Amino acid sequence: MTGAKHGLDPAEVQAAQPKALAALEGFHKSFDEGRYGFPALPAQGRLLKQISAAAASLAGSYDTVCVAGIGGSALGAWALDCALRGPHPVQAAHSIRNPRLVILDNVDPEFIELALASMNPARTLVVPIAKSGATAETMATFLIVDEWMKQALGARKAAARTIAVTSQGRGDLKAFATANNLATFHIPESVGGRFSVLSPVGLVPAALAGLDIKAVCRGAASMTRQSWTADLAGNVALRSALYHYLIWTLRKKTIQVAFPYSNRLWGLAFWFRQLWAESLGKAKDRKGKTVNIGQTPIAALGATDQHSQAQLYMEGPNDKVFSFWAVNRWSTQGAIPKARTGLDSFDYLAGQSLAKLIDAERNATAAALTAAGRPNCTFALDRVDAAHVGAFMQLLEFQTAFMGELLGIDAFDQPGVELGKVFTFGLMDRPGYSTYAENFRAYEQRRKGQ
Numbered sequence: 449m450t451g452a453k454h455g456l457d458p459a460e461v462q463a464a465q466p467k468a469l470a471a472l473e474g475f476h477k478s479f480d481e482g483r484y485g486f487p488a489l490p491a492q493g494r495l496l497k498q499i500s501a502a503a504a505s506l507a508g509s510y511d512t513v514c515v516a517g518i519g520g521s522a523l524g525a526w527a528l529d530c531a532l533r534g535p536h537p538v539q540a541a542h543s544i545r546n547p548r549l550v551i552l553d554n555v556d557p558e559f560i561e562l563a564l565a566s567m568n569p570a571r572t573l574v575v576p577i578a579k580s581g582a583t584a585e586t587m588a589t590f591l592i593v594d595e596w597m598k599q600a601l602g603a604r605k606a607a608a609r610t611i612a613v614t615s616q617g618r619g620d621l622k623a624f625a626t627a628n629n630l631a632t633f634h635i636p637e638s639v640g641g642r643f644s645v646l647s648p649v650g651l652v653p654a655a656l657a658g659l660d661i662k663a664v665c666r667g668a669a670s671m672t673r674q675s676w677t678a679d680l681a682g683n684v685a686l687r688s689a690l691y692h693y694l695i696w697t698l699r700k701k702t703i704q705v706a707f708p709y710s711n712r713l714w715g716l717a718f719w720f721r722q723l724w725a726e727s728l729g730k731a732k733d734r735k736g737k738t739v740n741i742g743q744t745p746i747a748a749l750g751a752t753d754q755h756s757q758a759q760l761y762m763e764g765p766n767d768k769v770f771s772f773w774a775v776n777r778w779s780t781q782g783a784i785p786k787a788r789t790g791l792d793s794f795d796y797l798a799g800q801s802l803a804k805l806i807d808a809e810r811n812a813t814a815a816a817l818t819a820a821g822r823p824n825c826t827f828a829l830d831r832v833d834a835a836h837v838g839a840f841m842q843l844l845e846f847q848t849a850f851m852g853e854l855l856g857i858d859a860f861d862q863p864g865v866e867l868g869k870v871f872t873f874g875l876m877d878r879p880g881y882s883t884y885a886e887n888f889r890a891y892e893q894r895r896k897g898q
Contacts, residue, residue: 454701454766454821456694465680468690471853472678484860485638486845487676489646490669490838495633496662499648502611502631503655510573510609511544513656514563515551516590517577517649519726520641521613522553523719524650524841525657530715531837532659544571549657552589560589569600573656574610577649579635581619584872590621603628611656613648640860642723643845646838660834667835668842675846685846688825692769692847693854695823696743701769704743705761708773709750709810712832717747717773720844727848727859734856741855751809758813762820770817770824772810777831778803 478484515525526536529549533539542548550563574597576590597606612625616634625632633648644650646668651661675685695701704724706717729742748757750772761768782802788795797805810826817824827843829836852859873881 454699455823456691456698460694460698461690464690464694467854468680468686468850469678471689471850472676472683472686474853475849476676482638484643484849485636486640486643486646486849487672489636489639490665490672490842492665495648496651496665499633499651499655499661502633502652503658506573506656508544510547510571510656511542512548512550512567512572513575513653514567514572514593515549515553515575515577515653516586516593517551517575518553518583518585519722520644521577521579521583521586521649522551523642523715523722524645525549525653526551526553527715527719527841528645528650528654528659528664528837529657531712531832532654532664532834533657535711535714545658547573547657549653552593553585555585555588560592564593564596569597569606572597572609574606575613575653575656576610576621577613577652578619578621579615579641579644579649581614581621581623584869584876587621611652613652640862642726643860645719645841663834664838667838667840670835671839671842671846675843685843686850688827688843689847689850689854691825692743692771693851695769699823701767701823702743703746703768705746705748705768705770706773707748707750707753707770707813709806710773710775710832711749713773713775713829714747714749716837716841717749719841721745721747723844723848726862728851728855728857730857731863732857734858739857741857750813751806754809754813761822762816766822768822770814770822772814772824772826774807774810774826774828775832776828779831 475484479487515522517525526549530536533546539548540546550567552560552563574590574593576586578586594606594610597609600606601609607628607630610628610630612621612630612632613635614621614625614632615637616622622632624630633652635644635647635649639647641649646665651664654664655661671685674683677683680687680690692704696704706720708714708717724743724745731738731740733739733741746768761770780803784797784800784802784805786799788798814824814826827840829840849859870881
């Protein structure tokens with residue numbers, strides 16, 4: 449972290465190291481007690497084999513994977529797909545060998561209609577994803593897609609082309625899957641939606657899309673081992689959490705800009721936005737004290753958003769910290785032709801490369817922000833492949849968990865989301881949610897996990 453009085457002093461970091469180690473110990477204790485399960489997900493060898501086998505058994509029968517999900521049930525799969533096969537919408541033309549991933553993550557009726565029109569039911573696999581089995585948006589879109597499949601193929605064939613991802617022992621999606629003989633993968637109860645990318649939530653769509661889920665988990669497993677070490681120098685997730693905690697609490701940087709300089713990592717920025725916002729935006733701390741805490745995450749794409757947001761970042765309120773995401777080794781350099789035109793704005797670029805230019809753009813932006821007293825840091829991925837992406841996602845999840853410990857809040861609940869869900873049930877005339885009293889009773893039950 450750099451940047452005059454708005455940055456961190458090394459002495460401040462040194463003084464806070466015991467607090468970071470206490471956060472590590474606290475989270476490790478919660479994990480050992482089985483309260484939070486995401487750290488164990490990369491090691492599920494048997495599950496990886498089962499998902500891979502399911503994908504292999506269906507290979508050649510589809511060119512589209514249609515996911516019905518929202519929030520944590522959609523963003524992880526989208527982030528993996530963008531990173532490993534290329535950003536939407538410039539991926540290679542879809543085919544049986546290169547299936548397209550269509551994610552129905554909203555209930556905009558025109559969006560759903562256009563999505564259906566773009567797919568062939570005889571070449572589509574449907575994957576409804578909802579841990580609760582009751583998410584209104586997911587249930588509504590799945591009902592529409594399921595009926596669309598049944599009308600085209602018949603109930604039996606539609607069921608054979610549907611894979612449900614939900615909780616094992618509860619929820620109406622599980623009941624529906626059982627009643628209709630759907631293939632089903634289960635989400636561990638100790639894994640919340642925004643931490644579920646390495647569970648069947650993210651891995652089933654990824655495997656069906658042809659991604660190397662074993663390499664993703666191998667990278668994540670390596671990061672897990674690093675994230676449990678008490679050596680702050682070697683524990684990137686804990687060190688990053690400490691720096692972000694200090695810059696937030698000591699320097700009042702209430703906004704974090706996730707700034708990937710890679711279109712492949714753009715989907716990851718939106719996945720991170722949910723992870724950070726829902727985990728750390730809380731009304732009360734663990735002692736029940738009202739704190740109304742939260743750091744607002746923003747996704748910005750370099751170099752694109754240098755031309756749409758940088759003016760605010762350079763000269764607006766100094767309430768932000770910037771996390772640049774860099775790529776060290778690009779799969780292609782993007783060579784710029786060597787021919788000269790006699791025009792200065794063209795000729796200084798001749799013979800260089802887009803890879804050099806985007807790195808120069810990032811370094812220049814970081815330097816300009818530093819000169820303006822705007823604190824920033826950089827995560828560098830050696831390259832964007834399955835192992836590195838898996839490791840980076842696991843790093844960001846650990847960083848978030850450690851941040852919750854440092855702040856003294858529960859990073860794994862979401863009571864603010866639940867009340868809106870309950871009110872939606874009432875407005876859509878769901879039985880048991882028709883009065884204010886019923887809504888609040890249902891909200892309290894959901895909040896307590898009953």
